[in-house]
Amino acid sequence: METRTAEAAADLPELLRRFELPLLQYATRIIGDRERARDVVQETFIALQRARRGQFDHAPAKWLFTVCRNRALNVCRKERRMIYLDHELLETRATEEPAAFAQIEQKEAAGFLLRIVATLPPRQQEVLQLKFQNDLSYQEIGEITNLSANHVGVLLHTALKTLRERYGQTSRDFISFIPRTAL
Amino acid sequence: MNINDPKLTAYTLGELSEADRVAMERTVAESDEATKFVAETQELAQLLRREFRAEIDAAARKPRNILPLPEPKSFWPDARWRSIGVAALFAVGCVVAAVLLSGLWPAEPRLSSASRTDPGLQMEVMEDERVGLAPNSSRQARPFNADTKSGENQFVPVSTNPISTFAINIATASYAEVRKMIDSGTTPPRDSVRIEEMINYFPYEYPQPQGDAPFSINLEAATCPWTPHHRLVRIGLKGRGDRQEQAAIAKDVKVEVEFNPTQVASYRLLGYETRFPRRNDPTNQSPADAVVQSGHAVTALYEVIPLQDGDTAADKLQTSANLLTVKLHHKHPITGKSAMTEQALTDAGTPFREASADFRFAAAVAHFGMVLRNSPHKGDGTLAALLEWAQESSGPDNSGERAGFIELARKAQKLPF
Numbered sequence: 217m218e219t220r221t222a223e224a225a226a227d228l229p230e231l232l233r234r235f236e237l238p239l240l241q242y243a244t245r246i247i248g249d250r251e252r253a254r255d256v257v258q259e260t261f262i263a264l265q266r267a268r269r270g271q272f273d274h275a276p277a278k279w280l281f282t283v284c285r286n287r288a289l290n291v292c293r294k295e296r297r298m299i300y301l302d303h304e305l306l307e308t309r310a311t312e313e314p315a316a317f318a319q320i321e322q323k324e325a326a327g328f329l330l331r332i333v334a335t336l337p338p339r340q341q342e343v344l345q346l347k348f349q350n351d352l353s354y355q356e357i358g359e360i361t362n363l364s365a366n367h368v369g370v371l372l373h374t375a376l377k378t379l380r381e382r383y384g385q386t387s388r389d390f391i392s393f394i395p396r397t398a399l
Numbered sequence: 400m401n402i403n404d405p406k407l408t409a410y411t412l413g414e415l416s417e418a419d420r421v422a423m424e425r426t427v428a429e430s431d432e433a434t435k436f437v438a439e440t441q442e443l444a445q446l447l448r449r450e451f452r453a454e455i456d457a458a459a460r461k462p463r464n465i466l467p468l469p470e471p472k473s474f475w476p477d478a479r480w481r482s483i484g485v486a487a488l489f490a491v492g493c494v495v496a497a498v499l500l501s502g503l504w505p506a507e508p509r510l511s512s513a514s515r516t517d518p519g520l521q522m523e524v525m526e527d528e529r530v531g532l533a534p535n536s537s538r539q540a541r542p543f544n545a546d547t548k549s550g551e552n553q554f555v556p557v558s559t560n561p562i563s564t565f566a567i568n569i570a571t572a573s574y575a576e577v578r579k580m581i582d583s584g585t586t587p588p589r590d591s592v593r594i595e596e597m598i599n600y601f602p603y604e605y606p607q608p609q610g611d612a613p614f615s616i617n618l619e620a621a622t623c624p625w626t627p628h629h630r631l632v633r634i635g636l637k638g639r640g641d642r643q644e645q646a647a648i649a650k651d652v653k654v655e656v657e658f659n660p661t662q663v664a665s666y667r668l669l670g671y672e673t674r675f676p677r678r679n680d681p682t683n684q685s686p687a688d689a690v691v692q693s694g695h696a697v698t699a700l701y702e703v704i705p706l707q708d709g710d711t712a713a714d715k716l717q718t719s720a721n722l723l724t725v726k727l728h729h730k731h732p733i734t735g736k737s738a739m740t741e742q743a744l745t746d747a748g749t750p751f752r753e754a755s756a757d758f759r760f761a762a763a764v765a766h767f768g769m770v771l772r773n774s775p776h777k778g779d780g781t782l783a784a785l786l787e788w789a790q791e792s793s794g795p796d797n798s799g800e801r802a803g804f805i806e807l808a809r810k811a812q813k814l815p816f
Contacts (some may be wrong), residue, residue: 237455248568248690295570330450331733334690335647347412347452348444354414366405369414373405374445383443 228265231276236261238350239284245341246288256291260284277352282358332382333375340375342369400430407433411440420568429455432469453713549775550589552672554665554704563656565595565671565699567636567689574600577771578807586814588773594768597672598698601764605637605696608740613648613691616725616742621754623702624788625766625780630703630746632666634725640693650690651731651737656699658723662706662746667776669700669765692733700765702776705746722746751788759792760801767808782812 239260243253260283264272272279333341339361346357354365354372361368400407409415410423427433491713555563573596580587608615615637623629630710633658703722721743728739751759764786769777770785786808793801 237458241454241458295572325621327450327453328733329446331735333447334650335732341490344447345451348447349455354409354412365414369405369409372412373408375438376408379447380439380443 218320228261230263231280232261235277235280239280241349242281242342242345243284245345246285246338247291252291253288256284256287259287275356277350278356280360281352285360319375329379329383330346330351332379335382336375336378340378343371344362344375355375400426400433402432402436402568407436410438411437412444412655415479425553431729434527467724468683480663530724549772550672551772551776552668552670554667554702556665557658557660557663561658561660563658563666563701564654565656565668565697567652567654567697568695569595569599569671569692569697571596571600573597577768578803581807581810581814584814589772592771593670593672594765594766594772595699597768598670598700598761598764599696601804602761602798603635603696603698603761605635608637608639610740612740613729614727614740615639616740618723618725618742618744619755619758620722620744620746621749621758623778624751624759624762624784625769626702626776626778627751629778630705630722631751631758631762632701632703632723632744633761634699634701636697636727637695640695642692643668644670644693646693647690647732648693648695650732650735651728651730652689652691653728654724655728656701658703662704662720662722664704666704667702669702670768671699691729698761700761707714720745752791756792759788760794761794763789764804767804767811771811782808786812 218226219251236257239257240250240253244250247253247256262281263283264280267279333344336344342361345355346352346360352360354368357363357368360363361373406415406419406423407427410420410427413420415423427437573591573593576591577597578588580591605617606615617633617635617637619633619635620630623631634654636654639782640646640648701723705722722745724743726739726741728737730737751762754762766777766780766785766788767782768774770780770782788804789801789805789808793805796802
């Protein structure tokens with residue numbers, strides 16, 4: 217028992233260094249509140265500290281993201297936060313017209329695409345983040361989010377499609393912000 | 400080759416098995432459209448990786464409070480003591496659980512044994528989980544301008560603090576929690592009764608914004624039914640679009656309610672006590688990156704004490720008959736361009752019974768919370784009174800929730816207060 221705890225403790229600074237910020241960004245996206253997210257990430261590492269090494273041996277990333285996600289969703293559930301919902305409206309998304317955007321004052325290269333990401337449904341944002349910020353596979357993402365790898369693939373495919381459309385559109389000047397629903 | 404096939408994206412991202420990959424490679428090579436799709440997707444993926452990486456780098460530059468975790472070995476220097484310590488901790492945990500479950504423990508931040516060795520470490524949520532507490536007893540932020548005894552916001556004089564604010568994205572869990580407790584015959588503890596959450600549990604009819612504005616600001620004032628020489632103000636913010644879409648319509652949203660010092664002596668925000676640790680400073684708000692989604696609505700109630708003739712006011716110029724002005728600052732979700740939507744409220748002296756049904760219902764819900772909390776500000780109101788207000792304003796009530804509230808208030812009459 218003693219040696220195992222010591223081993224886990226030895227890895228901890230390294231895992232902290234590698235995953236603290238990615239987990240913080242991930243939790244913040246789910247909860248929508250950086251402070252709450254900090255607490256969640258802290259709890260996640262404390263759980264890691266107490267976990268036996270065998271539990272996360274070959275896949276610390278997957279373990280950390282899963283634990284972090286569960287705690288973050290718990291916060292959302294307890295507080296009925298509206299930002300993260302559980303169902304995915306994949307079907308309706310596909311048939312809607314993409315929104316037009318206001319005239320762009322300055323299209324900065326950095327961060328611009330992420331701002332468009334922020335307009336996507338929460339679930340799509342989540343898989344995009346797990347894939348492109350954390351380089352996790354469809355399978356790993358599926359295990360973290362409780363979805364099949366196929367479903368993850370569909371979400372990513374849809375998200376990229378929407379991103380492509382909106383990113384392309386913003387490079388053509390649109391003057392008015394047309395609401396998505398007719399008033 | 401159908402470019403709407405998710406398998407194509409999977410191929411581009413290297414997710415296919417070797418056999419599938421080889422097959423797909425051949426298929427793609429035969430189609431110009433597919434080849435173009437793959438190239439574009441790769442480019443987009445690269446861009447995403449770059450921006451997501453930049454996001455991490457930017458976060459690395461921000462100060463963050465994740466403190467170094469305590470060294471496990473500093474707790475218990477000896478294996479023997481460790482096992483005794485674990486047993487003792489477990490025993491303490493059981494006692495704490497028993498005390499907490501019996502409702503005797505005051506609701507305030509709890510520090511676990513770990514944090515005693517490292518005082519900077521916030522571990523109260525860990526403690527909650529270990530003893531399996533009710534959901535509403537998690538972290539308590541310092542209350543905003545609250546009277547420590549009642550835990551409620553007090554009346555704020557306009558002369559010293561003319562501007563107030565409240566959070567736009569809030570939870571609505573409190574109503575269901577309170578209902579569960581009352582249904583089981585328990586008087587809800589004060590801290591589980593969060594008035595702003597209860598008010599916002601119910602939907603209200605707000606019109607969609609006109610023109611370019613992403614929000615409509617809806618203001619109404621009438622006599623405060625529980626203290627008739629006070630006014631009650633309802634502020635309803637409604638975001639453009641359909642809630643189902645979950646599309647972001649604005650970010651960095653901040654609301655400022657500016658009271659007119661020539662009309663108002665003091666005001667009191669109902670609820671929202673734990674949202675802001677600091678006083679009326681709109682620049683110091685909860686999540687600065689507050690993103691608002693389409694169709695989002697939030698309602699806040701203020702109890703207002705109007706300036707009476709004979710009150711000392713430095714210069715009662717009567718320059719404007721506005722009671723207050725609401726300013727909503729927001730940024731475009733993508734371009735980040737700042738904008739502000741503004742609306743002023745003139746108080747026509749409307750009596751409570753002539754206010755809109757939504758106004759009267761919201762007042763009933765708020766007052767229900769105040770009665771449950773035994774608020775020092777509950778004035779003349781009683782459960783019987785608010786039942787009447789609710790019954791007269793339940794409207795079409797398609798969801799049946801308002802009828803549910805009326806039933807709940809009736810049940811609450813049987814509780815000891």
